[in-house]
Amino acid sequence: MRIPCPFCGERDSDEFLSIGTVGPARPDEKASLDAFVDYLHFRDNPAAETREHWHHVHGCRQWLVVSRDTRSHTISAAEPARRSAP
């Protein structure tokens, strides 16, 4: 699988660390324990296009949001995850 890094160009996925799907959002600090357990441990595993965080750890060390179809490994987009400057 090859990932089109916005800075480095197309690179082998060996250069990246996959962190998992983007989201869900962290619950409010007053939320129930169940909500935190769900947030920390449970993820959907859809047969569809997903958005995932990947870290280009052996390249530009940039965090990316990669859109990947779990059925075909087709990657339709890879964008910097960094927020734009305030």
Place this chain on the structure above:
Amino acid sequence: MADLVHRGGYAGLGRRVGSGDGVLAVERAGLAAATVIARRGKAEEAAARLGGHLGLPVADAAKRAASPTATVLGTGPGTWLVFGAEDPGFVAGLAAALAGVAAVIDQSDGQAVLHLSGTRLPEVLEKGVRIDLDPARFTPGDVAVTSIAHIGVTLWKIDAAPTFAVALPRSYAGSFQHWLEASAGPAGLTVVSD
């Protein structure tokens, strides 16, 4: 206090393998080095100030800008690896020029640099580099941060001969030379450190 003398990462490792004439690796010892990392939202200003200070056209991209006295390599968004002459004032000068827009970290004791050339170099690099180094795709001035034999390297192309340069953490110099000797053995390799 004893004077400390710079000792290159490849010092004492120089040798010939096979015919010795397929690939020439020359250590560039005695360089000052620094990483420059722009503060959030300051990448353009950091590139402009870095370029202004060194008199080079520095871009926020995976490109090299070089003069006889300094080399600037784009290694990530708003991030550069800078080499200069061995001069205690070089890194301090960068830090002063970039105050407020970028962090400057002295790497002079942390990087080992080889210049690689020779008629058999492309086929040797193919054995370790997993990016496309075809002359039409990777041209003089291009920079790539990648890995060779599991060692994180900054690789750049100096000219179309081709001459490449590779910088890596100096404590990996011996491991990198092991890969280079194994890969360039059939072609013949000479490693020279000054």
